[in-house]
Amino acid sequence: MTDSTFHLLTQFRDDVPLPTDELTQRIYERVAQPSSTRRRLRVTVAVAVGALLLTAAAIAAVKEVPWW
Amino acid sequence: MSGAFHEAFQAEFPALHRYLRRRVGAAAADDLAADTFATAYANWHRFDGRRPLRPWLYGIAANHLRHHWRREERQLRAYARTGIDPVIHDLDASIDRADAESQKRALAKGLATLRRADREILLLHAWAGLTDSEIAEALSLPPGTVKSRLHRTREQLRNQLLPSGQERDRPRPLTDGETT
Numbered sequence: 634m635t636d637s638t639f640h641l642l643t644q645f646r647d648d649v650p651l652p653t654d655e656l657t658q659r660i661y662e663r664v665a666q667p668s669s670t671r672r673r674l675r676v677t678v679a680v681a682v683g684a685l686l687l688t689a690a691a692i693a694a695v696k697e698v699p700w701w
Numbered sequence: 702m703s704g705a706f707h708e709a710f711q712a713e714f715p716a717l718h719r720y721l722r723r724r725v726g727a728a729a730a731d732d733l734a735a736d737t738f739a740t741a742y743a744n745w746h747r748f749d750g751r752r753p754l755r756p757w758l759y760g761i762a763a764n765h766l767r768h769h770w771r772r773e774e775r776q777l778r779a780y781a782r783t784g785i786d787p788v789i790h791d792l793d794a795s796i797d798r799a800d801a802e803s804q805k806r807a808l809a810k811g812l813a814t815l816r817r818a819d820r821e822i823l824l825l826h827a828w829a830g831l832t833d834s835e836i837a838e839a840l841s842l843p844p845g846t847v848k849s850r851l852h853r854t855r856e857q858l859r860n861q862l863l864p865s866g867q868e869r870d871r872p873r874p875l876t877d878g879e880t881t
Contacts (some may be wrong), residue, residue: 638862643827
């Protein structure tokens with residue numbers, strides 16, 4: 634490749650700008666926050682499953698106990 | 702971890718985003734850059750801090766870019782055909798898009814016809830500024846393979862930009878499954 638061809642390639646779409654500070658910040662928050670979101674989701678699911686198990690155990694226990 | 706990642710993000714995000722935007726346009730670049738850094742964040746504990754960061758990041762980006770190869774080729778062919786570059790379509794309206802230089806249109810056509818893997822290597826070199834050894838590390842290829850592919854791809858592109866009848870030393874095109 635001649636220098637002029639390589640120069641043409643490096644200049645190709647060279648007017649594409651760097652991202653703005655606002656976009657950089659927005660994407661950083663999108664990247665760095667999902668882990669806390671996922672953690673909250675895991676806790677919520679764990680609490681829901683725990684509540685479900687407790688309810689099922691309670692129902693089973695009530696059925697086992699003689700009604701009188 | 703988060704402090705080091707924050708520093709890495711601030712240092713590398715702007716250039717990586719611009720590189721991706723040059724490849725596939727603004728809308729896709731936002732998602733690709735976010736996906737790249739999300740992957741980096743999730744795997745940050747695996748990154749060896751003694752090694753350079755850029756090849757690792759651009760390697761992750763290359764993996765995500767694989768899902769956009771068709772879009773990239775479509776945009777390059779559209780630019781070659783119409784003189785209107787879809788990638789910079791949303792930029793300053795004062796840019797006279799319809800009057801694109803014929804050489805740039807030929808370059809777009811040439812880039813579109815390159816093998817995907819070769820285009821990846823060439824643009825990591827020309828647009829991201831990675832060295833041969835950094836590209837080798839990013840794409841998990843032997844340095845010798847990168848060097849020879851880069852040389853062959855540059856020759857191929859140069860020949861495509863020559864006026865018809867002036868081609869010389871045209872390298873034999875390889876299929877996508879073929880390696881050097």
